[in-house]
Amino acid sequence: MTEILDILISANFWAAALRIATPLIFGVIGALVCERAGVLNLGIEGIFTAGAMAGWMAVWLGAGLWGGVLVAAMAGAFFGLIHAILTVPLGLSQHVSGIGVTLFATSLSYFIYRTALPDVSSPPRIEAFKPLDIPGLSDLPFLGPALFQQTPLTFLALLLVAVTAYVLYRTPLGLAIQAVGDNPAAVESQGLSVYAIRIGTVVAGSAIMALGGAFLTMSAFDAFFFGMVNGRGWICIALTVFASWRPGKALIGALLFGAFDAFQVRLQTEVGSFIPGQVFLMMPYLLSIAALIVVARRADYPRALLVPYFRGQR
Amino acid sequence: ADPVKVAAIYTVPVEQQWVSRIDKALKAAQERGEITYTFSENVANTDYERVMREYAEQGMDLVVGEAFAVERAARKVAAEYPDTAFLMGSSFGPAQPNFAVFDNWIHEPSYLSGMIAGATTKSNVIGMVGGYAIPEVNRLMNAFMEGATSVNPDVKFLVTFINSWYDPPKAKEAAFAMIDKGADILYAERFGVSDAAKEKGILAIGNVIDTASDYPGTILSSALWHMEPTIDKAIGLVASDTFEPADFGPYSFMSYGGGSFVVDESLAPADAVSAAKAKEQEILDGLFRVNVNDSEPKSTM
Amino acid sequence: MIRFEPRGPSSVSRMLGISIAAAVAALVLAAIPMAFAGLSVFEAYSLMAKGAFGSLFAFTEMLTRATPLILTGLAAAVAFRAKLWNIGAEGQLYAGALAAVAVGTGVISAPPYLLIPMVIVAGALAGGLVMLGPTLLKTRLGVDEVVTTLLLNFIILLFVQMMLEGPMKDPMGMGWPQSEPILDEAALPKLMDRMRIHWGLVIALVSSLGVYFLLKRTVWGFEIRAVGENAAAARHAGIPVTATFIRVGLLSGALAGLAGVGEVAGLKGYLTADLSPGFGYSGIVVAMLAGLSPAGVVLAALFIASIFVGADSMSRATGVSNYLADLIVAMALLCVLVSGLFLRFKIRFVGSQANPEAAE
Amino acid sequence: MAGPAQDAGVVLRLDGITKRFGALTANGDVSLDLKQGEILALLGENGAGKTTLMNILFGHYVADEGRVMVSPDGSGLSELEPGSPHAALQAGIGMVHQHFTLAENLSALDNILLGTERLAALSSSRAPARRKLEELMARSGLTVSLDARISQLSVGEKQRVEILKALYRDARVLVLDEPTAVLTPQESDTLFATLKKLADDGLGIIFISHKLAEVLASSHRVAVLRGGRKVADLPTAECDRRKLAELMVGHAIVETMRSPGTPGAPLFVLNKASAGHGRDALHAVDLTLKSGEILGIAGVSGNGQTTLARVISGLEPLTQGSMTLEGTVIGHASARTMIDNGLARIPEDRHHDGIVGAMSVSENLAIEAIRKPENQRLGLLRFSAMRERARNLIKAYDIRCQSEDSPARLLSGGNIQKIVLARTLETVPKVVLAAQPSRGLDVGATSDVHKRLLAARDRGAGVILISEDLDELMRLSDRIAVIHRGHLSEAEPSETLDRGSLGLRMAGHNAEDAA
Ligand SMILES: Nc1ncnc2c1ncn2[C@@H]1O[C@H](COP(=O)(O)OP(=O)(O)OP(=O)(O)O)[C@@H](O)[C@H]1O
Numbered sequence A: 001m002t003e004i005l006d007i008l009i010s011a012n013f014w015a016a017a018l019r020i021a022t023p024l025i026f027g028v029i030g031a032l033v034c035e036r037a038g039v040l041n042l043g044i045e046g047i048f049t050a051g052a053m054a055g056w057m058a059v060w061l062g063a064g065l066w067g068g069v070l071v072a073a074m075a076g077a078f079f080g081l082i083h084a085i086l087t088v089p090l091g092l093s094q095h096v097s098g099i100g101v102t103l104f105a106t107s108l109s110y111f112i113y114r115t116a117l118p119d120v121s122s123p124p125r126i127e128a129f130k131p132l133d134i135p136g137l138s139d140l141p142f143l144g145p146a147l148f149q150q151t152p153l154t155f156l157a158l159l160l161v162a163v164t165a166y167v168l169y170r171t172p173l174g175l176a177i178q179a180v181g182d183n184p185a186a187v188e189s190q191g192l193s194v195y196a197i198r199i200g201t202v203v204a205g206s207a208i209m210a211l212g213g214a215f216l217t218m219s220a221f222d223a224f225f226f227g228m229v230n231g232r233g234w235i236c237i238a239l240t241v242f243a244s245w246r247p248g249k250a251l252i253g254a255l256l257f258g259a260f261d262a263f264q265v266r267l268q269t270e271v272g273s274f275i276p277g278q279v280f281l282m283m284p285y286l287l288s289i290a291a292l293i294v295v296a297r298r299a300d301y302p303r304a305l306l307v308p309y310f311r312g313q314r
Numbered sequence B: 001a002d003p004v005k006v007a008a009i010y011t012v013p014v015e016q017q018w019v020s021r022i023d024k025a026l027k028a029a030q031e032r033g034e035i036t037y038t039f040s041e042n043v044a045n046t047d048y049e050r051v052m053r054e055y056a057e058q059g060m061d062l063v064v065g066e067a068f069a070v071e072r073a074a075r076k077v078a079a080e081y082p083d084t085a086f087l088m089g090s091s092f093g094p095a096q097p098n099f100a101v102f103d104n105w106i107h108e109p110s111y112l113s114g115m116i117a118g119a120t121t122k123s124n125v126i127g128m129v130g131g132y133a134i135p136e137v138n139r140l141m142n143a144f145m146e147g148a149t150s151v152n153p154d155v156k157f158l159v160t161f162i163n164s165w166y167d168p169p170k171a172k173e174a175a176f177a178m179i180d181k182g183a184d185i186l187y188a189e190r191f192g193v194s195d196a197a198k199e200k201g202i203l204a205i206g207n208v209i210d211t212a213s214d215y216p217g218t219i220l221s222s223a224l225w226h227m228e229p230t231i232d233k234a235i236g237l238v239a240s241d242t243f244e245p246a247d248f249g250p251y252s253f254m255s256y257g258g259g260s261f262v263v264d265e266s267l268a269p270a271d272a273v274s275a276a277k278a279k280e281q282e283i284l285d286g287l288f289r290v291n292v293n294d295s296e297p298k299s300t301m
Numbered sequence C: 001m002i003r004f005e006p007r008g009p010s011s012v013s014r015m016l017g018i019s020i021a022a023a024v025a026a027l028v029l030a031a032i033p034m035a036f037a038g039l040s041v042f043e044a045y046s047l048m049a050k051g052a053f054g055s056l057f058a059f060t061e062m063l064t065r066a067t068p069l070i071l072t073g074l075a076a077a078v079a080f081r082a083k084l085w086n087i088g089a090e091g092q093l094y095a096g097a098l099a100a101v102a103v104g105t106g107v108i109s110a111p112p113y114l115l116i117p118m119v120i121v122a123g124a125l126a127g128g129l130v131m132l133g134p135t136l137l138k139t140r141l142g143v144d145e146v147v148t149t150l151l152l153n154f155i156i157l158l159f160v161q162m163m164l165e166g167p168m169k170d171p172m173g174m175g176w177p178q179s180e181p182i183l184d185e186a187a188l189p190k191l192m193d194r195m196r197i198h199w200g201l202v203i204a205l206v207s208s209l210g211v212y213f214l215l216k217r218t219v220w221g222f223e224i225r226a227v228g229e230n231a232a233a234a235r236h237a238g239i240p241v242t243a244t245f246i247r248v249g250l251l252s253g254a255l256a257g258l259a260g261v262g263e264v265a266g267l268k269g270y271l272t273a274d275l276s277p278g279f280g281y282s283g284i285v286v287a288m289l290a291g292l293s294p295a296g297v298v299l300a301a302l303f304i305a306s307i308f309v310g311a312d313s314m315s316r317a318t319g320v321s322n323y324l325a326d327l328i329v330a331m332a333l334l335c336v337l338v339s340g341l342f343l344r345f346k347i348r349f350v351g352s353q354a355n356p357e358a359a360e
Numbered sequence D: 001m002a003g004p005a006q007d008a009g010v011v012l013r014l015d016g017i018t019k020r021f022g023a024l025t026a027n028g029d030v031s032l033d034l035k036q037g038e039i040l041a042l043l044g045e046n047g048a049g050k051t052t053l054m055n056i057l058f059g060h061y062v063a064d065e066g067r068v069m070v071s072p073d074g075s076g077l078s079e080l081e082p083g084s085p086h087a088a089l090q091a092g093i094g095m096v097h098q099h100f101t102l103a104e105n106l107s108a109l110d111n112i113l114l115g116t117e118r119l120a121a122l123s124s125s126r127a128p129a130r131r132k133l134e135e136l137m138a139r140s141g142l143t144v145s146l147d148a149r150i151s152q153l154s155v156g157e158k159q160r161v162e163i164l165k166a167l168y169r170d171a172r173v174l175v176l177d178e179p180t181a182v183l184t185p186q187e188s189d190t191l192f193a194t195l196k197k198l199a200d201d202g203l204g205i206i207f208i209s210h211k212l213a214e215v216l217a218s219s220h221r222v223a224v225l226r227g228g229r230k231v232a233d234l235p236t237a238e239c240d241r242r243k244l245a246e247l248m249v250g251h252a253i254v255e256t257m258r259s260p261g262t263p264g265a266p267l268f269v270l271n272k273a274s275a276g277h278g279r280d281a282l283h284a285v286d287l288t289l290k291s292g293e294i295l296g297i298a299g300v301s302g303n304g305q306t307t308l309a310r311v312i313s314g315l316e317p318l319t320q321g322s323m324t325l326e327g328t329v330i331g332h333a334s335a336r337t338m339i340d341n342g343l344a345r346i347p348e349d350r351h352h353d354g355i356v357g358a359m360s361v362s363e364n365l366a367i368e369a370i371r372k373p374e375n376q377r378l379g380l381l382r383f384s385a386m387r388e389r390a391r392n393l394i395k396a397y398d399i400r401c402q403s404e405d406s407p408a409r410l411l412s413g414g415n416i417q418k419i420v421l422a423r424t425l426e427t428v429p430k431v432v433l434a435a436q437p438s439r440g441l442d443v444g445a446t447s448d449v450h451k452r453l454l455a456a457r458d459r460g461a462g463v464i465l466i467s468e469d470l471d472e473l474m475r476l477s478d479r480i481a482v483i484h485r486g487h488l489s490e491a492e493p494s495e496t497l498d499r500g501s502l503g504l505r506m507a508g509h510n511a512e513d514a515a
């Protein structure tokens, strides 16, 4: 018991939770934005991979770190655009299109990586983002190490949560996005283009998702590996529901998942000799389901989620 | 003579440390003009048998691969193509007429790197992060632990498996967790662990591949695997038409040059280095045998 | 501006024409990365065709790869028909495989005509039971099944690994996390000597017929369709909505479980944690490509399998990175997806000056 | 072409509009003028093409032929860009759709603001908008709470938000598609008073309605569509009920009148029944339905009718009290047991709760009895029997559809209602629960529904008629009870009641006050 407490009151633990949560924050915010506009984006796992690969490769080719972030976002936007065109004006199944985009983005990233780098036995490294040292804040007891020794992308993720919440709730564009996910007819009858708003939102959301991938290769690590996204995108889809499509709750959900994960690696070394390691690895998933059961009744679906909109059709 | 036609089948991408050693040895042979080399990577378990057959049908002289999770199927295919030589990573023995096996038998240098680590640690806590608890990994970890305790009975181990071969961010997090627990040396079975060590200014033990130049001042010691002796031997036999199904495992032993031990003498205590070197000589002279223990290592804290 | 106008049922020739157009579009698209990799495109395509259909071996391999896809495709199709979004076929497949191994590796000894059915039933049951959880959570507590089934995939795979490293580990496996081999009496027989094709294919085809029959001709199928199309109206009309969801969940999970049975008892002979390269997820694609129709599932699975096996073989024959195979599958999928539009809609491109007078 | 003199005061002109959906001509060469300050009523049967015409006007649909001309500022008619709601809004056309086009997850204010601001704006300027709206509300009498989420508003309030949306954009032409279909009589009266005021301010107004009384009372001019073509366009003063009905359906309509019933023994009883929660809950409701009578339940929607209907249908359990059918207490009801016990139910929302749109007409006709031997044997469906039965019902109930195999979704509202009637009444039910059975139906379809309900009663069934339409209630019911805030008054013979006192009681005044 005391070990568990020790873990929970350690600043390093919370720093790890925030680090692990960062790609999830990008992912869940991106997924949430798309779904708020009524489009489920199962392309997320592939968009993560594309962001991870493209961002890393741009830096490797000399674009600079922020140049890499931009390229990652553009890669995300590109695949988002494919998904958006297939699902919005063409009204195709969002499930298949999403999984198709995942297959496409993943295999294209792998193919490009391998074709560009056929002969690497050890993957090339880049100079990744370093934790920021913010004078004053980073030296605070507990909070300093827990919050203020993160890389810039973590702060970008946190900023993005606030910006997303602001845009969604406070700007005309945000209102239009919310409306188009609830009742596209309401948007059209007010003279706005359902397609433009949906496509734009999905493209933007996908660009955000891709940053989650970029974080993996440019912040959490400094090289690209096949399979390194490792299901993180799917977790974000789950977190979106958990968050009831709200940015604030999405942040909490991602942090919670990060904390579960940071907790399980620590617990594993504590009591790992009695319990199979898989039990610990299951923990974040099991706890996510448990958390979902608690919030389930209050889940507030965007009513037009998954429903394609065709003008003038019954 | 014509170059030997070699195909390799990997269940993981060639970046994976293990596979990269095979790939490296084969590419070197190709450079020398001894072989033509082609490979399929990331082959799914369910496709493995088909890929083997396709290469055999293409008239490959030698097929190199990992039979670990496809043992029975691989042996069956090999039996159906007696004209092709198969050299497969396997925990089992060779089989007539053409199925030879190898494995990464670098438990010896692992033991030696353990000796260095055991003597160097100040906190007496060593963290070990692995991908999966498979025999090929367990064996090296166990040898390492034995080496460490042989010089320092007080040393304790933290063990975590991250359940993935390529999730460096995750491996890094596991390593950070161990540093929080007081580990001052990390056994880097996966990419990501040495990065955590470097970031936190502690030491790491390399495994299979040499990463010392990527992490200057961080890699204390490494147990390296060299596939060249194994591959070159097999190619030679195939080229001279004298390939026999045998256990090529010993070619990974230190005495054949298949395994080697390196230590950064600026980071390790001098007496530890000399003790390890002495033990290395004993191993090479056949005076000391490192135990082989394939069971899953557990934390001892 | 593009406009869509729904069209009625399409003629066979039209469907054929569009399918061919989709295939051509996919091939043209796939030529881009091929050319990029320095391949001669025509040669690559002929190698691809050879890789999937060029020999008895190639053809049976293609069918072998299609077998689990048919079953996971059916699993998704049945569930999606009722708007039960089962994204968990991957986990259910592993559960089925685990159960098959639990029954088929010597715990019970019986002659094949008893043991094989027991293995099949155990696998189906395990898959069904795994899906029962999310179904009950949905119907009783309103928990979204997309999330629960998705997360269960990870949990079950970890559970399988735990079993393979623990109680179900093969003591003769040299420490490898794998199960004991399935007894010969429990294994699904091969359909052909020296080939991998096995009775799992027959199970898959019979299942597809069964599902077709169920949906089309039975009261339960009627209820599934009604619940899927409009659960509220179905409930008002006295259809037991909860019971229908549970039935569909069990059936869907059982079909995915059967896919697992086929892979271990028909193909591999023992269970490892890398049994499936994502058959469960591909099943969703198969089902949707098929428009959720059971017969279509068979065709879609064959399509996906032949593209993959052909492209994979082609990459080997030409020495290009075999990641190209997945890329071609993805491109083909997207093309076929788009082509479906031309079946459902008349598509008119309306100029920006829709005003006839403007031209005068 | 029309000369300038004829154009004077015309704010909107539809010129030879034709619109086809496949083989169906929804609008055939329709031309129509609307003058400033004029209220034009657009009439027609279900499916006559009214909504289609208005959707073309607003740019939701593009006409195959013809054009729409508007005079945005009174200066002269110019052609409106087809297919662009944005252009229509710019030209000062406001539209209140037949089905609400509101985002339920936003506040009333945000719904009104939607699309009126630059999307790239960094913030939404709610404060000035609120001021303008408060002024508008004061002037027009259309009050709503601007900060409430749409999902929390009653239908009447939603309707007002829809109109405010148009007025906020300074509409010159206001189109309302069946605005009163879901309003109470009081709400309708208020609405028309408002519309009059707006017309006097210079707006041109088109409204669509099936309620002839309000058309006669509130419009200046009437246009009638039949089968997509305009068959009449004349001043309201020259019309009466009978004439309008005839113009719409092409032949005379006999409005159903009730003959006194012969009530028998108590059939269905609710005793101190409570259920549900919140606004729509039921509190200790007593209700006794006799065989051979129609019991009307009057009330403003949202006062517990939905819960009452759900309880009787077996979709919602009682939290207190009991439910008795033919003397047997029904403990744990489900939709299935109630249907098996002889309940026929006509749901309030026929599209959502009544039919499975993607299934065929014949399947929808069989759905309630799908487990009965006539539809299945050993779990296998008997298709030929189902279709045979469907063909008979289609004939008997005059369901207009291409065939028994067409998807039910394609049918018009009235014909969908007939499917529900056919499948429920055909079982010779003991109790019929009809919730808003003629909402949105044209005169012909309405009279058909009424005839069927009366026939069921005459056959000995007890009918519970939940309605907001007082005319319908007075015409059909033997006794009427009023529901308000989940409390149900004692049912009284309809002869002893009048519209006025019923209306007051629906608004919450008790019987003594009303008297
Ligand atoms: N429109 C819908 N779309 C999707 N799922 C729905 C819908 N309506 C209901 N459900 C799901 O179906 C579940 C079952 O509903 P419910 O228990 O009311 O059915 P029922 O008719 O009472 O069934 P039974 O008679 O078998 O008890 C609900 O809890 C909900 O999760």
Ligand SMILES: Nc1ncnc2c1ncn2[C@@H]1O[C@H](COP(=O)(O)OP(=O)(O)OP(=O)(O)O)[C@@H](O)[C@H]1O
Pocket (backbone or CB within 6 Å): A312, A313, A314, D021, D024, D026, D044, D045, D046, D047, D048, D049, D050, D051, D052, D053, D098, D410, D411, D412, D413, D414, D440, D442
């Ligand atoms: N998008 C569409 N696709 C196909 N048919 C349509 C479409 N919209 C309308 N129709 C058909 O056009 C005809 C006219 O429909 P419309 O909605 O204009 O009728 P309406 O007069 O408004 O009827 P109601 O009184 O029921 O509202 C109907 O037969 C309808 O089925």
Ligand SMILES: [Mg+2]
Pocket (backbone or CB within 6 Å): C242
């Ligand atoms: Mg129930």
Ligand SMILES: [Mg+2]
Pocket (backbone or CB within 6 Å): D050, D051, D052, D098, D177
């Ligand atoms: Mg209409």
